[in-house]
Amino acid sequence: MTAPRSTKATDAATATALKLYVVLARAQRAVGERTQADLEPHGVSSTEFAIMEALYTKGPLLLGEVQRKILVSSGGITFLVDKLTDRGLVERQMCPNDRRARYAALTRKGVALMREIFPRHAAAIRDAMSGLSQAEQKEAAALLKRLGLAAAAATGEA
Amino acid sequence: MTAPRSTKATDAATATALKLYVVLARAQRAVGERTQADLEPHGVSSTEFAIMEALYTKGPLLLGEVQRKILVSSGGITFLVDKLTDRGLVERQMCPNDRRARYAALTRKGVALMREIFPRHAAAIRDAMSGLSQAEQKEAAALLKRLGLAAAAATGEA
DNA sequence: CCTTATTATCTCAGTAATGAGAGATTCGAT
């Protein structure tokens, strides 16, 4: 969209952006691998954990709410909630106001599992981030937040 | 690994790390969606582009070298190179020194495609990152590089 | 030479999704 600032194939601004692109992808992968490794012994994937965490901290949510929160497709949320339901961790509940909609809610077993693994997993994420000081983490988070919001806004508007 | 610094389930350090975890994931997704949208009209996925870019800038590479560079499984690199080969963009070449190994190399058609889309895609990445100034991008990249290296090192050692 | 370990790719079954479209229901404007 923006006009190139020079005729050279990769000018300085582009080179900087490409570098950020690469380290962003690698950092997320490295962190993701560590945090996934923490969940694995419990037989829970990162995505599944994200769903359960949302229900754990917010209580029952409509499937669509969970879907938007964890950023999966409509088919994906059905698939994931099915899997968690089969394992007895989550259940669907009717929505009294809207008969199209369903709530997802943690079962007693799901709550018990979250009580067990949530603090441990939060600590695993803290450890995965410990390559940066807390001040640096805050700085990185502020930068990434702006980056993410700007990129998302631009996608939406186009 | 590290002992918790307080008995509270989510202390300040953990809260900071969790926040970074979330914005990291969201920033990468937002940027990824924009850059993917740029490639889509050309029928090339991000992963496929990553392979072709490696071959474009470095010349023929052993499959294993590409695999480590773009971080996919051994089965994945076979699958991806197969697909690119079927479309006539990449070809396998014998390795004279090692008869187990194969080179992946861009075909003439692959080179032509890269010449067309590479500068455009680099510009799309630059635009996707333009929510941050160039100085901020450098700062973010430096932080993320340290974060990624530390996290990867810790995964390896465990 | 052998033998054993290592390395490089490929095969194959399985998994975690996506995305288009179908049904059912609700909402909004007449």
Add this chain to the structure above:
DNA sequence: ATCGAATCTCTCATTACTGAGATAATAAGG
């Protein structure tokens, strides 16, 4: 009330992988 558009979930075919193991070739040590 009724029609049409919008909304919520689910179904299904398809995709892009992963990971374990097979196969083949090389390397290293005795």
